[in-house]
Amino acid sequence: MLKETVFRSEDVPVGDRLAYWAECVGRTHAPVRMSSEHAHDFRATQRVLDLGPVTVWPATFQQLRTQRTPKLIRRSDPEVYHVSLITEGTAVIDWAGHGTTYHPSDLHINDSSVPWELRTDDAPVTAVGIEIPRALLPLPPTMTERALPRRMSSQDGIGGLLAQFLRQVTADASSFQPTDGGRLGEVLIDLVAALFAHAVDSDEALPSEPRRRALTLSVQQFALAHLHDPELTPSALAAAHHISVAYLHRLFQHEERTVAAWIRLRRLEAACRDLADPSLHSTPIHTIARRWGFRRASDFSRAFRAAYGTSPKDYRGQARPEARLADN
Structure with missing residues (x-):
């Protein structure tokens, strides 16, 4: 099976659970500041799948306020792009003074160098996060880090293909060999590159090799179905x-x-x-x-x-x- 690590807040004493969850997110994305109405007994789970240079982490967590502040960015920046597929619950994410509400099937995109704040209500949220080193994912020429699309749909097109890929990989990691991790990571990078190119409506902006891989994967997924x-x-x-x-x-x-x-x-x-x-x-x-x-x-x-x-x-x-x- 794929190399996988599981974190559960219940694995540590009650008073340490929120801090433990913040530490987990800090390792898998970037250092953050957290608070919660459930800080007295915070509940969260996280699976971390190793796909070579890419990390995929399905997670479920209770009500949260999470902040990636300028001070934390100056202190530590892993320089990664982050993509989340929301599967249950809703979240409000603010960046540069603009707030957007995310619902199930929405894709959220940010990068670790940009301040943001996430707020959820009392209903637990389940999402699948992706971390991709920025050096491995060149943006289309007409897009900058500050101009990343912040919300996209996963119900059709490239977003739908990406969501299908994530659901299949995370649903049963045991169906893959450990050596598949790097290859799956390459496919995931290509899909996110295709998603960014789609966001600027410019296929020409996508390098030919990632475009070929994304199209080949789409053909293969169609054939399997x-x-x-x-x-x-x-x-x-x-x-x-x-x-x-x-x-x-x-x-x-x-x-x-x-x-x-x-x-x-x-x-x-x-x-x-x-x-x-x-x-x-x-x-x-x-x-x-x-x-x-x-x-x-x-x-x-x-x-x-x-x-x-x-x-x-x-x-x-x-x-x-x-x-x-x-x-x-």
């Missing part, structure tokens, strides 16, 4: 993203497999999971094949054997618990 459709072909993928088939193939020149091979492998991986699932043992193999976009059982068996060196039937037999016990 439509693996069951036998009509999912390179032509269909290109049409869904308003690009030519030739350009789609050029995107995948940087991947380990062609477009068709990538789709076939993802379908086979999904079929493997179903074949190994005890609750689906009575489901015919040809049904599983059709579920994952294979029109003919013979095509599925041929592709499966080529990929895994065994038949779907034998694979299912070996995956059964009694078969594994017999081998031991």
Whole structure:
């Protein structure tokens, strides 16, 4: 699984909990000043996922007033961009005398060199924070740190893709290998770069490599959501993203497999999971094949054997618990 550290305010004595939470935020974002109506018994949890140079931290916390002051900035500035996806509750965030209320599905953006203040009401807030070193994320030429977009939607477009990525990574860190962390961090940097470029409505402002990665990720996410459709072909993928088939193939020149091979492998991986699932043992193999976009059982068996060196039937037999016990 991904390298993960968990902090809970309940892990320290009652009187130390708010200070402990401020220390956690100070380590994962930047030093801050905090106060709360629940200071006598403050409740908060935080998971910190290590994605190479990028840190992602889902957190839930009670009513707070949090300040990043000029004095704290002068004392310590990690020089990071911060992006938060609000998933529950509301928060008011002030910067430069301007306050904005954030609701679930809103994205909040700031950087550690700019003073800000966050206030929440009595309902707990849940959010996913991202910390990206500024040196790794060049801004579009027409944007400065002071002109960062402060609120964006995560319900569609690049914001929606970023939110989907965050939800998938944070929902089950165990589905990834520790070595995946750096690669996921690179993808996250590209998505945030694409989000910034979208904010200034200038695709040209985004370097070609981050733009390619962001588009490739969008294509792959779309394909994963439509693996069951036998009509999912390179032509269909290109049409869904308003690009030519030739350009789609050029995107995948940087991947380990062609477009068709990538789709076939993802379908086979999904079929493997179903074949190994005890609750689906009575489901015919040809049904599983059709579920994952294979029109003919013979095509599925041929592709499966080529990929895994065994038949779907034998694979299912070996995956059964009694078969594994017999081998031991």
